[in-house]
Amino acid sequence: AQTVTQSQPEMSVQEAETVTLSCTYDTSESDYYLFWYKQPPSRQMILVIRQEAYKQQNATENRFSVNFQKAAKSFSLKISDSQLGDAAMYFCAYGGNRDDKIIFGKGTRLHILP
């Protein structure tokens, strides 16, 4: 069975600095998707970034980028120029093409220090 592991329950970063959130996963599939979701205090789940496993190029969305290492099964999220609005719970997630479901890690709570 696939698993997603986020080893950092909480992290803090100074405003305007860069922070990297770690995620590892385990799968026997070769074709899949990886995601980072943000959950602010409003509770809404927001898709931050998506990576297709067959693409070697790392996905980027403005200040958010990933470091996708397929062989190492690692998928970290880098947030550049951190802003107060980035404070949230961040979930790493895996979606396999064969089993039609998405599984989530336990999350990393990110604090932004002014």
Next chain:
Amino acid sequence: NAGVTQTPKFQVLKTGQSMTLQCAQDMNHEYMSWYRQDPGMGLRLIHYSVGAGITDQGEVPNGYNVSRSTTEDFPLRLLSAAPSQTSVYFCASSRQGPYGYTFGSGTRLTVV
């Protein structure tokens, strides 16, 4: 275009009561799922559906039933509520299963 709509947003139940959490989407998505979120546990999959008339169990299905009679609706039924079912419940939908879900705003359920 309302996206994914969950009702109610908050609910308190007594142990043993039954209820249905409603989920509707207007994006013509085939894939829909129910997750529960508990502190320190992330989101765990309860049930999912890949289309009308097709449902399957996720990681934590016990105590919950689902049905998918239409593409738009995917209700989650609690048969006999227990305090262990106190949680935040999210419904999500996608046009293609692993491509990425759009989430509803969640239902906070407390069972006393």
